[in-house]
Amino acid sequence: MSEPSPSAAPLLGRLLDLLADDAPAEELGAVTSEARAAGVPAADLAEVERAAATALRIRGALRQHRRRELQLTALFDTAGDLAASRDLDDVLKAIVRRARMLLGTDTAYLTLPDEEAGDTYMRVTDGSVSVLFQRLRLELGEGLGGLVAQTASPYATPDYRTDDRFRHTRNINAGVLDEGLVAILGVPLLLGSSRGGTGKVIGVLFAADRAARVFSPDEVALLCSLAAHAAIAIDTARALDDTRTALAELAGANEELAGANAAVRAHSAAMQRAEEAHDRLTDLVLRGGDVKDVAVSVAGLLDSPLTIHDPGGRPLAAVRPDGTGFAADSMDAGWLAGTAEESRHGARAVHRDGRWICAVLAGHELLASLVLHRPDRLDDSDRRLFERAAVVTGLLLLLRRTVAETENRIRGELISDLLADPERDPAGLAERGRRLGIDLDRPHLVLVAESAARERLGGAAMRYLFGGDIHGVSAEHAGAVVLLIDCDGQGTPAGAAARAAAAQLGHLVQAPVTVAGTGPASGARELAAAHAEAARCLRAMRVLGREGEGADVGELGFLGVVLGDAKDVDGFVTAVLGPLLRYDERRGTHLVRTLRAYFGAGGSLIRAKDELHVHVNTVVQRLDRIQVLLGRDWNEPDRALELQLALRLHLLSGGRES
Incomplete structure (x- = not known):
């Protein structure tokens, strides 16, 4: 460039100032017009025109550089988003938003394939105002996006509605029309692309305007770069999902x-415990242990009271x-049986x-019940151990029963x-008893039992004696079962x-059992006499309708006096008249004499007051006191009979009437 003439220098300086201020192209072009208007010489004017053209080129280059700088910044920001954010939605929204901003379009959006449905759907939109458009779904090959996905190449159109390169459908056209889009640019999201080939299309990134527009190659390249970042983000997210x-x-x-290791360890421990239990229980059977030994072993193995x-x-x-014992209460037989x-x-x-x-069973017969006092559940191995203990208990009880029988x-x-x-031969009987482990000289209670279930009563009596802490012997005699129970006085x-x-025998035979008891007695003669008394008591209970109960002769009232060998007259009199005798003795009254006179007069108050030489009201008052002491039923037939018998025995035995 030659040295400018002095007249052109100010204009050239102004061009430089305008370039520095990033003035519009119109202002740069206006400098040439000013030079012509000022009459600048032709040579200088040509110089100004060349300088203005150069300034316009420089301005375009600067704007292009700034645009590329913005694009690179956007790409760097997107890369930063990819590195910093783990949320795929946030990254894709940022990419779509930057695409819209950098390309200066009205909208931008991204579609992804739905592998289950076999089509594509709107994943992210920015600038969209149409719900119909946001819900749009495209089949492969349909519309601009379908063609991009099918060919893995970018496509752009200045006016989609009139562009016949794409397969238009009513669904897509309705969505595009509702959104008001005209110019559309779509680029593929590619994975695995390399030089000389294309990768797999995993989506399409779009930028669109609501007016006609031609997208430049730079804009296409920029959108492709953003699409590449989106593809990386999606692939990374999928990789993270796969990793998770x-x-x-x-x-x-x-x-x-x-869990399997724990189960193996638990199973191993259970097997070891089962083996230990098997060894213990087998040893119990072989050495003739009893049910308490079973209880000790099982309670220790299951760590719970038994x-x-x-x-x-x-x-x-x-x-x-x-292994220590404790005093256990009896359990309700009905609940336990159920x-x-x-x-x-x-x-x-x-x-x-x-x-x-x-249940400890022998066939259908219930021998006993094992009760493990443990609120929590037993695992299968412990439950089987518990059930095996019941089998061993049944075996021991059967062995014990066989020996006992x-x-x-x-x-x-x-x-x-x-x-x-x-x-x-009393002495011989005593000697036989000692050889059999029965000391007949020790005190024994004698019980005589009978039941309609006679065929089951003998076995039930044996189980009753040997099922608990009762020591004795049983035998069938004269149609009844006799039990001798050692009581040591x-x-x-x-x-x-x-x-x-x-009660117990009735439960065992499942039928009423009547039991009469006497004793204690010792020695062959006393035991035989006690049995005879118990047999008479049993007959009396049958006559009195007391089947299914238990009693001794002393509890049968005057019948006990009549039937009993001991003839405890004083005891009977005291039991019947005791309250009156004690009252008369303490207070000096005549209640016993009044009662005897009343019964002697046949219940007549007039005759009784004549016998007693008192006023009739006195007799009434004394009878009221007798009722208080003896109870309201004192004049009932059965009770009156006992009272009259007691009064006669009292008189015969020398008792005084006050």
């Missing part, structure tokens, strides 16, 4: 492996986990009211001989023992 899924599966596999109850609910054994029946029917232990119960049969022969003829009275036996 793999990690979750690995964690699940580790948990399953840990009780064993007979069919009547009485405890046979009660053991803590440390639970044991449930256990028998299901052939397994059942859990009820915080306890595990397993044999011993009881031999001892029963002794009892039968004793009752048949106690005078024949103390303990349960005969009447209470008879009632307990009636």
Whole structure:
């Protein structure tokens, strides 16, 4: 460029100022017009025109550089988003928003394929105002986006509605029309693309205007770059999802492996415990252990208190986990029988009211019940151990019963001989008893039992004696069952023992059992006499309609005096008239004499007052006092008979009437 003339210099300087201020192209062109208007020489004017053209080129280059700088900044920002954000939605929204901003379009959007439905859907939109457009779905090959996805190449149209290169559908046209789009540019999101080939299309990125527009190659390239970033973001997100899924599966596999290891360890421990239990229980059977030994072993193995109850609910054994015993209460026989029946029917232990119960059976017969006092559940191995213990308990009880039946049969022969003829050889009977383990010289209660279920009563009596802590012997004699119970002169009275036996035997035979008791007695002669008294008491109970009960002669009132060998007249009189005798003695009254006079007068108050030489009101007052002391039923026939008999016995025995 030649040295400008002085007249052109100001204009050239102004061009530089305008370039520095990034003035519009119109202002740069206006400098040439000013030069012509100012009459600048032709040579200088040509110089100004060349300078203006150069300034316009420089301005275009600067704007192009700034545009590329903005694009690169956007790409760097997008790359930063990819690195910083783990949320795919946020990254895709940022890419679509930048595409719209950098290309200066009204809208931008991104579609992704729906592999299950076999079409594509709108994943992200920016600048869209049409719900119909946002819900648009495209089949492969339909519209501009379908062609981009099918060919893996970018496509642009200045006016989509009139461009016949694309397969228009009513659905797409309606959405585009509702959004008001005209010019559309779409580029593919490619994965795995390399030089000389194309990758897999995983979506399409669009930029669109609501007016006709021609997209430049630079704009196409920019949108392709953003699409590449979007493809990377989607692929990264999928890889992360796959990694998370793999990690979750690995964690699940580790948990399953840990669970399997725990199960193996638990199974191994259970097998070891089962082996130990098998050894213990087998040893118990081989060395002739009893049910308490079973309770000790099982309570220790299952770490819970264990009780064993007979069919009547009485405890046979009660053991803590440390092997120490404790006093267990009897259980309700009805509840226990019902639970044991449930256990028998299901052939397994059942859990009820915080306890595990397993029936000990011999066929259909209930021998006992194992009760594990444990509120929580038993696992399968522990439950099988508990059920196996019930089988061993049944075996031991059957062995014990077999031995007991044999011993009881031999001892029963002794009892039968004793009752048949106690005078024949008392010393020989005593010696036989000692050899059989029965000391006839020790005090015994004598119980005589009968029932309509006679064929089952003998076996029930044997189970009653050997099922708990009762020591004795039983035998069948004269159509009834006789039980001799060792009492050592103390303990349960005969009447209470008879009632307990009636209840337990009735439960065992499932029918009413009547039991009469006497004693204690010792020696062959006394035992035979006690049996005779108990037999008479049993007959009296039958006459009185007291089947299914238990009693002794002392509890039968005046019949006890009549039937009993001891003839305890004083005891009977005291039992019947005691309240009146004590009252007369303390207060000096005449209640006993008044009662005797009243009965002697046949219940006539007039005749009674004449006999007593008192006013009739006095007789009434004394009878009221007698009612208070004896009860309201004192004048009922049965009670009146007892009172009259007691009054006569009192008089015969020398008792004074006040």
